[in-house]
Amino acid sequence: MSAKDLSTIEMLRHNKIDVALHHLGGSGQSQPLLMLHGLGECTVPVVPPWDAWPGPICGLDFVGHGASTVPAGGGYSAEVLMSDVDVALQHIGPATLAGRGLGAYVALLVAGARPDLVRGAVLADGPGLAGGGPGPGNASWFMPGPHDGSAPDPFALHELAHDIRPPDYATGFLHLLMAASSLASPLVVAAKNRPPWLAAVAAEPGIAIASEAEAVALLAQEL
Amino acid sequence: MLLDHPNPYPGARRPDHAWEVDSHGLSIAAYQWGEDSGRPLLLAHGGFDFAGTMDGFAPLLADEGWRVISWDHRGHGDSQHAALYNWEADQRDGMAVLDSVTKDAVPFVGHSKGGGLLLALADVRPDRVTAMANLDGLPSSRTIPDVPDRERRRLMAVELAERLDYRRTAHEGSRKPGTLEALAARRQRMNPRLSSEWLEYLVPIGAAETHDGWRWKLDPTMRFGGFGPHRPEWGLSRLVGVRVPLLGVLGLEEDEMSWGTKPEDVEPWLPAHARFETLEGVGHFVHIEQPRKVADLVLEFLS
Numbered sequence: 076m077s078a079k080d081l082s083t084i085e086m087l088r089h090n091k092i093d094v095a096l097h098h099l100g101g102s103g104q105s106q107p108l109l110m111l112h113g114l115g116e117c118t119v120p121v122v123p124p125w126d127a128w129p130g131p132i133c134g135l136d137f138v139g140h141g142a143s144t145v146p147a148g149g150g151y152s153a154e155v156l157m158s159d160v161d162v163a164l165q166h167i168g169p170a171t172l173a174g175r176g177l178g179a180y181v182a183l184l185v186a187g188a189r190p191d192l193v194r195g196a197v198l199a200d201g202p203g204l205a206g207g208g209p210g211p212g213n214a215s216w217f218m219p220g221p222h223d224g225s226a227p228d229p230f231a232l233h234e235l236a237h238d239i240r241p242p243d244y245a246t247g248f249l250h251l252l253m254a255a256s257s258l259a260s261p262l263v264v265a266a267k268n269r270p271p272w273l274a275a276v277a278a279e280p281g282i283a284i285a286s287e288a289e290a291v292a293l294l295a296q297e298l
Numbered sequence: 299m300l301l302d303h304p305n306p307y308p309g310a311r312r313p314d315h316a317w318e319v320d321s322h323g324l325s326i327a328a329y330q331w332g333e334d335s336g337r338p339l340l341l342a343h344g345g346f347d348f349a350g351t352m353d354g355f356a357p358l359l360a361d362e363g364w365r366v367i368s369w370d371h372r373g374h375g376d377s378q379h380a381a382l383y384n385w386e387a388d389q390r391d392g393m394a395v396l397d398s399v400t401k402d403a404v405p406f407v408g409h410s411k412g413g414g415l416l417l418a419l420a421d422v423r424p425d426r427v428t429a430m431a432n433l434d435g436l437p438s439s440r441t442i443p444d445v446p447d448r449e450r451r452r453l454m455a456v457e458l459a460e461r462l463d464y465r466r467t468a469h470e471g472s473r474k475p476g477t478l479e480a481l482a483a484r485r486q487r488m489n490p491r492l493s494s495e496w497l498e499y500l501v502p503i504g505a506a507e508t509h510d511g512w513r514w515k516l517d518p519t520m521r522f523g524g525f526g527p528h529r530p531e532w533g534l535s536r537l538v539g540v541r542v543p544l545l546g547v548l549g550l551e552e553d554e555m556s557w558g559t560k561p562e563d564v565e566p567w568l569p570a571h572a573r574f575e576t577l578e579g580v581g582h583f584v585h586i587e588q589p590r591k592v593a594d595l596v597l598e599f600l601s
Contacts, residue, residue, distance in 0.1 A: 090468045090519055091381040147323030148372065150382030154526045158465040165466055188458040211532045214422040218390065234386055244527040251455050
């Protein structure tokens with residue numbers, strides 16, 4: 076990665092929490108690339124070496140992560156994180172998403188729910204990619220000890236590692252994206268790991284498979 | 299000390315005690331009907347309700363020697379509005395309330411969402427439950443029949459966009475104010491089988507009076523309907539594994555808040571030792587429509 080410093084962070088209101096939008100740099104008049112981190116991670120304050128991207132590059136810290144609010148008492152779901160991203164898209168306008176791990180799953184949800192605001196998404200490997208699997212497994216009980224309120228929130232680490240991701244639920248979002256997107260390949264799978272939800276997505280017609288850098292370059296050509 | 303109520307309702311009684319429980323930084327309102335010397339029992343209300351909706355039912359259990367412990371779910375009643383809501387968080391809140399009274403195993407009694415919630419809690423903490431009574435909170439795997447894929451996709455797209463739009467401005471929202479009677483009438487649209495007198499009794503408990511009228515205390519960011527991958531049949535899979543004595547009560551009269559569950563949906567999933575009672579001419583709020591009958595069923599079951 077190039078060693079470019081973090082330029083600015085904007086805090087965006089999402090219900091009772093604030094989510095941190097990092098403006099990482101990049102230039103040009105094209106639409107932004109919005110990066111979504113993995114479970115337990117946060118936005119890394121440097122611009123990735125994606126010279127192909129012709130516009131600004133941003134990153135979003137999900138609730139309970141990075142510089143975003145750590146709320147009391149847990150209650151996380153991937154669907155709430157989808158709303159985090161939607162609030163960011165409302166602020167920066169249509170963007171291309173690059174998600175890793177948990178962020179890849181959330182990118183798929185947002186792309187299906189807001190195909191008018193998502194100009195393609197890259198799904199890459201990273202922490203939290205599998206979630207809790209395709210169906211309910213053993214129930215788990217989690218009661219963390221005292222916590223100082225810093226990120227990442229232990230509740231986020233637990234609950235978002237256990238949220239169930241049925242393959243047909245994931246492909247339902249994909250179908251919404253494919254039906255509404257004007258791009259030839261609006262979704263590029265860069266992940267080598269393919270938990271059931273992602274294997275189902277990758278097997279659908281019209282899905283491109285590429286490395287992360289190639290995927291970003293591919294979607295840049297669609298601008 | 300018995301909590302006050304400005305408009306008594308025949309048979310209804312406010313809890314004898316109320317206190318706050320800290321559930322990982324969130325303030326949860328807890329209640330008790332009955333004496334401290336009674337046998338503890340954990341009672342959970344349904345979604346969009348609050349513990350005060352048990353004012354008719356809980357005293358009937360307390361009068362038979364039970365120490366009935368309940369709470370307002372997060373975002374409901376006098377519990378704190380949370381930033382986030384999910385099933386696991388509700389389970390933790392309920393366990394925090396139970397822990398504030400006893401570390402022992404107790405019977406669980408839950409209505410609607412409260413029934414499902416306690417079923418899930420019994421699954422993760424079987425060491426804390428001795429018996430389970432589920433009041434019209436048994437899931438069904440029924441789905442909307444014969445909706446073409448294209449139409450289903452369109453409905454999903456519309457719902458998703460509405461949900462996200464709502465979340466964008468949810469922090470600016472507040473519950474609509476009105477007179478006490480207006481709030482009761484609004485609630486009656488979702489509870490048409492319940493009397494206006496009962497609903498007017500609930501308003502001073504579940505709503506707060508502000509400068510421009512009464513407003514329900516329920517977190518305005520909460521909306522009806524699930525939003526996520528959850529499927530009702532996942533609850534059925536828990537049901538069959540319940541080891542403790544289990545009583546299921548199902549109102550056969552469908553109303554706005556019913557889950558549409560039919561006896562034949564549930565029966566294959568009941569453990570062999572379960573007891574299952576259906577109530578003719580009774581809707582979703584079995585414990586409010588027929589408090590004496592349902593309390594007797596529960597009391598006899600727990601005896």
